[in-house]
Amino acid sequence: MVNSENWDWECKEKLVADTTKWKSQFEDVWEPYISPDGEKIASIVKVGEGEFNIAVNKETWGEEPFEKIWYPRFSPDGRLTALITKEMEWTMAVDGKTWEEMYEYIWDTKFSADGKVIAATTKQDGVYGITVNEKTWKCPVNLQSIASYVISPDGKTLAAIAQTVRLAEADLDGFLKGTWSVVVNGKPWKDNYVDIYGLTISDDGKNIAAEYRAAICEYGIVVNETPWNEKFGCTWEPVFHPTNSDEITTPVRQGGQWFLATNGRIVWDTGFVSLLYQTYSPDGSKIAAAVAPQFAKWTVAVDGQPWSTTFNECLLKPCFSPDGRKVAVIAKDSGNWLLVVDGTVLGDGYENIWPPAFSPNGDKVIYKVEKNGKYAVAVNGKVKGKEYEALWNPVVSPDGTKVMICGVEAGKYYRKVVLLSDL
Amino acid sequence: MKPTIVKREPVVDDALDHCATKLTPEQIEKVVNEVIDKETGGRLWTYVNTCIHCGLCAEACQWYLSNDRDVSYAPVTKVKDTIWVMLEKKGKVDAAFIKRCSEIAHTECNVCRRCGMYCPFGIDIAYMMMVVRRICAKLEMVPLYLQDTVHSHAATMNQMWVKPDEWIDTLQWQEEEGQGYVPSARLPLEKEGAEVMYSVIGPEPKFLAQLLGNITAIMKVANIDWTMPATAGWDNSNMAMYSGDFEVMARVERLHYETAQRLKVKKIVMGECGHAFRGAEYDGPTWMGWMRPPIPLIHAISFYYDLIISGRIKIAKKAEGPITVQDPCNVIRNAGLGKKLRYIMNAVCENFVDVTPNDRHNYCCNAGGGVINVGPPWKKKRVQGNRIKAEQFKRTGAHTIVTPCHNCHSGIEDIVNTYKLGMHVKFFSEILIEAMEIPEDLQP
Numbered sequence: 001m002v003n004s005e006n007w008d009w010e011c012k013e014k015l016v017a018d019t020t021k022w023k024s025q026f027e028d029v030w031e032p033y034i035s036p037d038g039e040k041i042a043s044i045v046k047v048g049e050g051e052f053n054i055a056v057n058k059e060t061w062g063e064e065p066f067e068k069i070w071y072p073r074f075s076p077d078g079r080l081t082a083l084i085t086k087e088m089e090w091t092m093a094v095d096g097k098t099w100e101e102m103y104e105y106i107w108d109t110k111f112s113a114d115g116k117v118i119a120a121t122t123k124q125d126g127v128y129g130i131t132v133n134e135k136t137w138k139c140p141v142n143l144q145s146i147a148s149y150v151i152s153p154d155g156k157t158l159a160a161i162a163q164t165v166r167l168a169e170a171d172l173d174g175f176l177k178g179t180w181s182v183v184v185n186g187k188p189w190k191d192n193y194v195d196i197y198g199l200t201i202s203d204d205g206k207n208i209a210a211e212y213r214a215a216i217c218e219y220g221i222v223v224n225e226t227p228w229n230e231k232f233g234c235t236w237e238p239v240f241h242p243t244n245s246d247e248i249t250t251p252v253r254q255g256g257q258w259f260l261a262t263n264g265r266i267v268w269d270t271g272f273v274s275l276l277y278q279t280y281s282p283d284g285s286k287i288a289a290a291v292a293p294q295f296a297k298w299t300v301a302v303d304g305q306p307w308s309t310t311f312n313e314c315l316l317k318p319c320f321s322p323d324g325r326k327v328a329v330i331a332k333d334s335g336n337w338l339l340v341v342d343g344t345v346l347g348d349g350y351e352n353i354w355p356p357a358f359s360p361n362g363d364k365v366i367y368k369v370e371k372n373g374k375y376a377v378a379v380n381g382k383v384k385g386k387e388y389e390a391l392w393n394p395v396v397s398p399d400g401t402k403v404m405i406c407g408v409e410a411g412k413y414y415r416k417v418v419l420l421s422d423l
Numbered sequence: 424m425k426p427t428i429v430k431r432e433p434v435v436d437d438a439l440d441h442c443a444t445k446l447t448p449e450q451i452e453k454v455v456n457e458v459i460d461k462e463t464g465g466r467l468w469t470y471v472n473t474c475i476h477c478g479l480c481a482e483a484c485q486w487y488l489s490n491d492r493d494v495s496y497a498p499v500t501k502v503k504d505t506i507w508v509m510l511e512k513k514g515k516v517d518a519a520f521i522k523r524c525s526e527i528a529h530t531e532c533n534v535c536r537r538c539g540m541y542c543p544f545g546i547d548i549a550y551m552m553m554v555v556r557r558i559c560a561k562l563e564m565v566p567l568y569l570q571d572t573v574h575s576h577a578a579t580m581n582q583m584w585v586k587p588d589e590w591i592d593t594l595q596w597q598e599e600e601g602q603g604y605v606p607s608a609r610l611p612l613e614k615e616g617a618e619v620m621y622s623v624i625g626p627e628p629k630f631l632a633q634l635l636g637n638i639t640a641i642m643k644v645a646n647i648d649w650t651m652p653a654t655a656g657w658d659n660s661n662m663a664m665y666s667g668d669f670e671v672m673a674r675v676e677r678l679h680y681e682t683a684q685r686l687k688v689k690k691i692v693m694g695e696c697g698h699a700f701r702g703a704e705y706d707g708p709t710w711m712g713w714m715r716p717p718i719p720l721i722h723a724i725s726f727y728y729d730l731i732i733s734g735r736i737k738i739a740k741k742a743e744g745p746i747t748v749q750d751p752c753n754v755i756r757n758a759g760l761g762k763k764l765r766y767i768m769n770a771v772c773e774n775f776v777d778v779t780p781n782d783r784h785n786y787c788c789n790a791g792g793g794v795i796n797v798g799p800p801w802k803k804k805r806v807q808g809n810r811i812k813a814e815q816f817k818r819t820g821a822h823t824i825v826t827p828c829h830n831c832h833s834g835i836e837d838i839v840n841t842y843k844l845g846m847h848v849k850f851f852s853e854i855l856i857e858a859m860e861i862p863e864d865l866q867p
Contacts (some may be wrong), residue, residue: 028607031614068595070612071653105588107653123588145586147579147655163578170571172438180578195577197674213577217561217670234670253670256461274712296714314717316684332717352616352687370616 002076002114005398007037013416017041017057020411026055034392035074038406038415042080044069054082054096061096069093071107077115083107092120092131099134106131108148112155119158121146129186130158137186141165144179147196152205159184159208161196182210182222189225198237202245209248211235221250221264228264236276241284249287251275260289260304268304275301277317281324288327290315300329300343307343319355321362328356328365339381341365347381354393359420360400366423368393377405379423396420427504429495431526436800438567439522446518446562454561455514463554470546471510474499480548483541485786486531489810496808498538498548501527505555525564528555530801531808533792534665535752540783549792553667560667568798572662575625577671580678581658582625591653593628594635601639604856605865608643610635613686614650620688620718621651622679624660624696624829631829634694637856644861645735649692656682659693660829661702665793669710676707683718690719692726695850697751697828698791700758722754724827727851728763731770739860744774746854747821749835750785751828759783767851768825771858776819786812788826790834805834806841813842823847825854 016039022029028046035041042056051065054072066084073081075094084093089102092109103122110119122131128143129136132155141164149160165179178192182199195213202208209223219235221228234253241247252261257271260278268275274292281287291301297310300318313332320327328341336349339356346365356367368391369378375391376383388407395404403423405416459467481487481497490496495504505524509516534549542548559565565573575584585593591612598610611617621642627634642649651657656678663671680703683691693699700722708716721729730736748768755761761782768775778785789809794801812835816824824839824846826832836848 028609030609030611070595105592107588107591121587145579147587170567172567172570172574175571175574175578216563216668219670234673292712295712298712312714314713351689354687 002036004037004395007397007404008039009397009402009404009417011415011417013414015412016415017413018411019043019408019413022055023411026053029055032390032408032413033072033074033080034406034413035078035080036076036395037078038392038395038404040074040078040080041413042072042074044072044082054080056080061093066093071109073109073111075111075115075118076113079115079118081109081118083109083120092118092134094118099131101131101134101136103131110149110151112151113153114155117151117155119149119151119155121149121160128162130160130183132158137183139183139186139188141188143183147180148199150199150201152201153203154205157185157201157205157208159199159201161199161210162188164188164192176215182208182225184208191225193222198235198250200238200240202240203242204245207240207245207248209238209240211237211250219252221248223248230261230264232261239278239280242280242282243284247284249278249280251278251289258291260287268301270301270304272301274298277315279318279320281320282322283324286320286324288318288320288329290318290329298331300327300340302327309340309343309345311338311340316355319358321358321365322360323362326358326362326365328358330355339365339367339378345381347378347383350378353378357394357396359396364420364423366394366396366403366420375407377403377423384423385418424503424507427495427500430493432804434526434530434800434804436566436797438570439525439564442562442564443518443522446521446564448515448517451516451518451521451562452514455509455516455558458554458558458561459510459514462557466550467506467554470548470551471502471507473544474502474542474546475544476503477543480538480542480546483538485533485537485789485811486808489789489808489812496531498532501532502548502551506551509555509558521559521562521564524555525559525566528552528559529566529569529666530794530797530804533752533787533789533794535787535791536757537752537784537787540756556665556667557669558667565666565668566797566801568800569662569666569793569796572796573666573668573671576658576661576663576675577668580655580675582660582662583629585625585628585658587655590628590657593632594651594653597632597635598639600633600636601643603636603867604640605643605861606867607865608639610639611650612653615685616687617648617650618689619647619649620683620686620691621649621694622657622659622683622691623694624699625658626829627694634850634852637852638694640856640861641730641736641852641859644859644865645730647735650686650688652682652686654682659691659699659703660696661699661707662793662796664702664706665698665796669706672702672707673710676703677711679703679707680717688718690721691716692721693723695723695827695829695832695852697753698793698830701753704758722758722760723851724754724760724764724767727767727855731767736855737860738770738858740858741773742771742823742854742858744772745776745819745821746772746774746823746825747776747778747816747819749788749824749826749828749831750778750782751826751831752785752787752791754828755785756783764827767855771851771854772825776821778815778819786815788812788828788831788834788838790837791828791830795830795834795837802837806837809834809838810842813838813844816844816846817842821846823849823854825849825851827851 026045144163238250258275260268352370374387
């Protein structure tokens with residue numbers, strides 16, 4: 001995990017960078033990204049015809065430009081990564097220093113929770129792989145494609161949904177025999193499947209699960225290469241229990257309705273028109289999910305019990321307060337995005353709402369909102385403080401007393417720390 | 424009831440032929456009754472019991488008209504020869520019957536819904552064909568190339584087996600192509616909070632990449648804050664909807680919208696495709712339990728209409744005429760964009776010549792509804808089945824047909840070639856890119 005205790009929680013406000021200067025300094029400036037601690041802001045900048053660099057606060061990544069740069073992402077430990085080309089070949093750059101190996105292509109940068117592991121999907125000589133801290137998987141079979149991959153919090157386990165068998169054009173039988181599998185740290189699972197979806201690793205890194213497709217309309221869950229005995233008309237992505245990784249829960253479809261199943265057994269006996277985004281409370285004692293008890297009537301069900309308030313468009317993923325007592329969700333109703341806690345709508349509707357953060361005791365919910373093209377921080381349904389041209393998600397300090405707010409005002413990027421009690 | 428006299432040239436489709444040898448009566452009975460009992464309801468029964476077998480629907484169908492009014496192509500016959508029999512026999516039908524059902528529903532009906540307009544009771548005959556397709560799909564009785572396309576959707580979340588790196592690489596290449604028109608144009612990948620997510624269908628990066636370059640330039644001239652995803656979820660098309668594999672359909676649509684939600688855009692603007700609009704606007708959301716798309720979806724016709732009428736794009740030089748248009752069923756008949764289409768056609772064409780019949784009453788291109796996706800074995804029948812479309816275009820005297828839909832585009836190219844019409848087939852954006860004014864400060 002990122003150790004945010006070492007961040008500066010004392011300085012009330014600092015002007016980190018005047019990004020207005022970038023516009024006169026460079027031919028073009030792309031959208032900015034900030035480091036997790038808020039101390040750095042970076043943008044890809046165009047410095048000449050077919051020449052790009054990255055501006056970070058008052059500096060750039062050296063004098064030598066790159067042919068292309070994209071996907072700038074800060075690691076949790078504050079290093080800036082980006083994908084770059086030199087002489088038509090691609091690689092990763094970390095704080096301006098490129099990996100030694102070059103690739104036909106590289107994409108989808110991911111990090112371990114502490115940022116020490118940097119990974120990406122790579123392609124070389126037509127073969128796909130995952131490259132982890134500059135070392136590419138040595139896989140016993142040539143991977144034909146990688147659809148996606150996941151990384152455990154400790155960075156020790158990486159698992160990919162990969163095509164392990166070459167498929168001829170329009171080979172329906174070959175496809176149904178299975179050409180996709182899960183590859184863990186370079187080692188494919190023994191079986192191939194028609195399709196694999198919803199790949200996930202438990203928080204302790206010990207267990208890996210995914211949805212698999214057994215036949216045209218037959219789906220199941222496979223955990224550590226062993227499929228559940230039960231099969232369903234459809235499934236969505238499984239989720240591991242946060243403290244007991246032997247337990248896994250997923251939405252399953254039977255007889256035209258969606259149910260919640262744990263380890264193959266239906267645990268919510270009420271069927272729903274739709275059921276998505278099941279989420280465990282931090283201690284794993286409760287489960288919340290977005291459900292539609294009726295068509296176009298969306299709400300949250302906690303342990304199978306739906307809230308009475310419903311919303312007519314959609315719901316995003318619910319989240320629990322740290323103590324597990326409250327559940328917040330972003331809902332859409334009649335064109336407005338709403339923040340809802342335990343079935344109660346907080347404040348007005350907005351053009352956009354970003355995932356909320358709870359205070360440690362759950363009495364405050366803090367989130368970024370957008371209205372009339374400007375961004376602000378809202379707390380329990382009320383906008384607090386200034387509007388920004390750009391704003392990042394507010395971060396609550398580890399002791400729960402302060403909030404870091406990072407935003408751009410009049411082209412200048414500020415990092416602010418405010419007392420939670422003042423919000 | 425008298426059996427229908429069906430005269431067809433034999434077509435070899437390995438998937439249908441193979442499936443017909445392995446299906447058992449028990450499997451068929453189980454699936455037919457499962458679908459009818461659990462996936463349909465009052466709607467199917469109302470349609471079946473309301474139909475008075477008058478046959479007025481026949482005159483609506485391009486298959487029937489193009490085949491010299493062969494009654495075996497009439498919509499009512501297609502219903503009579505499929506779902507009626509399944510209901511009457513309570514699913515006790517054989518594999519040869521199911522194979523014929525697939526031929527009818529997948530290769531001889533475009534689910535274009537023109538027949539529903541001519542039915543005195545407004546029966547949605549296409550819905551009944553979709554039920555037939557659903558039954559066939561669950562029995563794996565789907566034409567080979569359509570099923571292969573559905574497998575592509577299922578495995579890659581796009582229609583054309585495009586791999587993740589190929590997608591991103593193509594966008595980066597086409598960004599440079601767009602800069603040929605407007606040097607400062609950019610194709611922004613993964614830009615969170617952009618106003619618009621632009622989504623396309625699989626054939627664009629695969630075969631028609633220049634359309635991505637065009638939109639890069641158009642977005643810059645119109646000063647749109649936009650983005651495209653660098654992940655799966657970029658493809659808005661959905662042939663699984665048309666094979667009858669609704670689970671794959673829903674997974675594709677869900678990812679499309681979750682990608683837009685992840686990027687926090689206000690709306691999705693989609694390229695020129697009709698069936699993709701249907702899947703993303705209606706069928707996908709309905710299956711997911713959404714009353715409407717969770718992020719508003721704008722078809723290219725509406726988008727270009729807004730850009731032109733608002734003056735965000737000005738026309739410098741209209742395309743020289745005569746130019747005509749194809750009304751894609753899923754966005755014109757079924758979504759009412761006919762007037763907007765005519766507005767933008769008149770805006771960019773010096774001499775726009777309309778088709779007759781037109782707008783909601785226009786004939787289907789005969790490629791939509793997944794029919795072109797059943798592939799080469801069925802092409803001859805498909806092209807013969809739309810002679811009236813060729814005759815319609817010929818009457819316009821146009822040198823170019825604009826098709827704001829990929830399936831229309833491909834199907835009409837086949838008709839133009841077969842019937843030797845000597846016309847060009849273009850997307851609207853291909854006309855617009857040449858006609859629009861590029862402001863001085865954006866010029867090369």
